[in-house]
Amino acid sequence: MxxxxxxxxxxxxATTFSNFIYCFFGVLLGTAVGVLPGVGAIxxxxxxxxxxxxxxxxxxxxxxxxxxxxxxxxxSTTAILMNLPGEASSVVxxxxxxxxxxxxxxxxALAAAAIGSFFAGTVGTLFIVIAAPLLASFALTFGxxxxxxxxxxxxxxxxxxxxxxxxxxxxxxxFGMLLGMIGTDVNSGAARYTFGSPNLLDGLNFVVVATGIFxxxxxxxxxxxxxxxxxxxxxxxxxxxxxxxxxRMSAPIVRGTGLGVLLGVLPGAxxxxxxxxxxxxxxxxSRHPEEFGKGAxxxxxxxxxxxxxxxxxxxxxxxxxxxxxxxTMALMIGALIIQGVQPGPDILTQQPALxxxxxxxxxxxxxxxxxxxxxxxxxxAKLISVPYRFLFPMICVFTTIGVYSINNSxxxxxxxxxxxxLGYFFRKVGAEPAPLILALILGPMAEExxxxxxxxxxxxxxxxxxxxxxxxTLIVAAVLLLSIISPRFRRVREEGLQEAD
Amino acid sequence: xxxxxxxxxxxxxxASGGIALLMAxxxxxxxxxxxxxxxxxxxxxxxxxLTGTGILVRGRLASxxxxxxxxxLPLLxxxxxxxxxxxLVEKLGLxxxxxxxxxxxxxxxxxxxxxxxATSGAALFSAVCALVFVKLLGLPIPLVGSxxxxxxx
Numbered sequence: 001m002x003x004x005x006x007x008x009x010x011x012x013x014a015t016t017f018s019n020f021i022y023c024f025f026g027v028l029l030g031t032a033v034g035v036l037p038g039v040g041a042i043x044x045x046x047x048x049x050x051x052x053x054x055x056x057x058x059x060x061x062x063x064x065x066x067x068x069x070x071x072x073x074x075x076s077t078t079a080i081l082m083n084l085p086g087e088a089s090s091v092v093x094x095x096x097x098x099x100x101x102x103x104x105x106x107x108x109a110l111a112a113a114a115i116g117s118f119f120a121g122t123v124g125t126l127f128i129v130i131a132a133p134l135l136a137s138f139a140l141t142f143g144x145x146x147x148x149x150x151x152x153x154x155x156x157x158x159x160x161x162x163x164x165x166x167x168x169x170x171x172x173x174x175f176g177m178l179l180g181m182i183g184t185d186v187n188s189g190a191a192r193y194t195f196g197s198p199n200l201l202d203g204l205n206f207v208v209v210a211t212g213i214f215x216x217x218x219x220x221x222x223x224x225x226x227x228x229x230x231x232x233x234x235x236x237x238x239x240x241x242x243x244x245x246x247x248r249m250s251a252p253i254v255r256g257t258g259l260g261v262l263l264g265v266l267p268g269a270x271x272x273x274x275x276x277x278x279x280x281x282x283x284x285x286s287r288h289p290e291e292f293g294k295g296a297x298x299x300x301x302x303x304x305x306x307x308x309x310x311x312x313x314x315x316x317x318x319x320x321x322x323x324x325x326x327x328t329m330a331l332m333i334g335a336l337i338i339q340g341v342q343p344g345p346d347i348l349t350q351q352p353a354l355x356x357x358x359x360x361x362x363x364x365x366x367x368x369x370x371x372x373x374x375x376x377x378x379x380x381a382k383l384i385s386v387p388y389r390f391l392f393p394m395i396c397v398f399t400t401i402g403v404y405s406i407n408n409s410x411x412x413x414x415x416x417x418x419x420x421x422l423g424y425f426f427r428k429v430g431a432e433p434a435p436l437i438l439a440l441i442l443g444p445m446a447e448e449x450x451x452x453x454x455x456x457x458x459x460x461x462x463x464x465x466x467x468x469x470x471x472x473t474l475i476v477a478a479v480l481l482l483s484i485i486s487p488r489f490r491r492v493r494e495e496g497l498q499e500a501d
Numbered sequence: 502x503x504x505x506x507x508x509x510x511x512x513x514x515x516a517s518g519g520i521a522l523l524m525a526x527x528x529x530x531x532x533x534x535x536x537x538x539x540x541x542x543x544x545x546x547x548x549x550x551l552t553g554t555g556i557l558v559r560g561r562l563a564s565x566x567x568x569x570x571x572x573x574l575p576l577l578x579x580x581x582x583x584x585x586x587x588x589l590v591e592k593l594g595l596x597x598x599x600x601x602x603x604x605x606x607x608x609x610x611x612x613x614x615x616x617x618x619a620t621s622g623a624a625l626f627s628a629v630c631a632l633v634f635v636k637l638l639g640l641p642i643p644l645v646g647s648x649x650x651x652x653x654x
Binding site: 170388390418420428 | 507514517518521524529532534542548566576588604607610613642
């Protein structure tokens with residue numbers, strides 16, 4: 001199917017009444033929950049998952065994508081107005097965004113974020129339209145060898161780009177892989193690590209683990225510091241950027257978009273890398289680098305555009321290869337599997353309406369965000385100031401109902417409670433859970449592809465180095481690992497990531 | 502005695518990796534060309550034990566931050582309230598279970614006070630949840646649990 005007829009199909013799918021409405025609800029709910037302080041993207045998505053359960057696949061996916069963008073957007077609002085980054089990638093937004101808010105320019109910071117995100121979203125969607133079909137047809141030629149190497153690359157990038165030490169991240173990834181092995185072994189039918197419980201024969205449900213660690217774990221961590229939470233929300237006024245603002249933010253938006261589109265495709269942590277490198281780039285190019293950190297609009301517009309562009313293109317590896325690049329995309333895969341869709345290169349040929357409908361609705365969702373958010377920003381600001389003691393019981397209810405309704409399994413609810421405690425523990429010992437979450441989904445895939453490769457080669461591991469694509473991927477992974485040992489990169493990584501803690 | 506972050510994390514990794522390794526050794530190992538169900542688990546759990554040991558060593562050599570923690574109570578109450586929901590949702594039905602979870606979890610907050618206003622807020626929230634999730638979204642969760650008819654409700 002060529003791009004043009006694909007887009008026509010996509011528009012036809014995305015603009016049906018119910019898809020349009022659910023896209024709108026997704027964006028609205030995503031923003032509403034994403035704006036709440038202390039609720040990150042993964043927690044938001046897992047909390048809102050049950051709203052998509054009863055829907056047909058394409059509608060559910062469109063709504064999920066809407067939730068995802070809404071979450072991203074709501075996160076920047078909280079970052080600007082409250083100086084609270086929902087996740088690492090919006091840390092950069094707090095630097096100048098919150099400074100602007102303190103100076104009474106909150107409206108303009110929000111507008112810069114919204115306009116930058118919309119532009120980036122549009123370009124990102126176009127990029128998906130062009131790149132995804134190419135990559136998907138390319139991916140059909142991949143064998144288990146290439147897939148295994150790609151998975152290794154994904155795990156390595158996620159470890160290198162998390163805050164905290166590499167050793168800790170490596171341990172977290174291994175721990176996630178072990179959790180992923182729980183259940184029936186596909187090849188031999190043996191039950192592994194089930195402790196004799198029939199509930200574990202199908203393995204741990206990915207959404208249950210993610211919801212426990214991120215949703216409930218966040219609640220437990222927040223409750224501990226409840227007394228010390230600041231509740232200062234900056235006032236919003238003067239939404240429209242001046243001519244001077246436009247002039248200062250347009251070039252950063254374009255550059256940020258370019259960076260984000262490219263880095264988002266990287267498996268691992270494209271979003272974080274995109275927003276940090278855009279900030280660094282703008283600071284370097286600016287004629288007034290001293291204004292950065294003191295309320296420079298470039299420092300909001302560029303990284304926000306980069307972040308959103310990367311969020312957009314991070315769908316590419318997920319949709320075309322079936323490999324999640326970020327923990328959030330891993331959760332999206334979990335959601336798709338619940339819907340009975342196996343993401344991968346076949347999705348384009350077997351379910352073109354699903355793929356193209358999603359792509360087109362991404363753009364529609366971004367447009368909705370722009371229209372919705374600028375006028376409604378006052379309402380979101382009010383929502384932010386809801387006290388945490390009212391919020392967290394509701395968060396508990398939504399996550400619990402969500403987890404329960406995946407399989408109507410009470411066992412899953414107990415598991416979520418357990419993983420909530422584990423998530424709290426990881427936070428206390430300074431271990432970032434993202435590599436664990438990725439490894440939980442990538443680990444079983446890695447085992448499967450490793451087995452198949454070595455079965456075909458009769459146990460000869462040199463095939464990983466004789467396939468050019470596999471060799472290239474492994475070299476990139478090795479360079480990344482080595483670069484972290486180099487003092488220069490280490491300094492940049494620490495500077496960039498330490499503030500993410 | 503203060504437990505450092507590295508000691509706790511390294512300890513968890515060594516312990517869970519060790520147990521996983523002992524269990525994995527029970528599964529048939531196979532060869533590289535024909536891996537048994539034990540092959541990959543043995544490798545991964547061995548690596549986890551080694552990594553955990555590395556983190557423990559790092560904790561001894563360099564200074565690792567001590568774990569500071571302020572409140573035990575939420576750690577018991579919140580997961581407890583969630584587990585209670587699981588235990589009772591099919592027996593009491595969704596609205597009552599949500600009510601229990603909401604109020605139960607809320608007691609973990611430092612700002613918790615039992616008041617009519619908060620309780621009726623929680624009741625309203627439970628009713629809305631039942632309406633949205635069961636009636637509107639059609640999730641197959643009972644509104645009236647299996648215990649209630651027996652009690653004559």
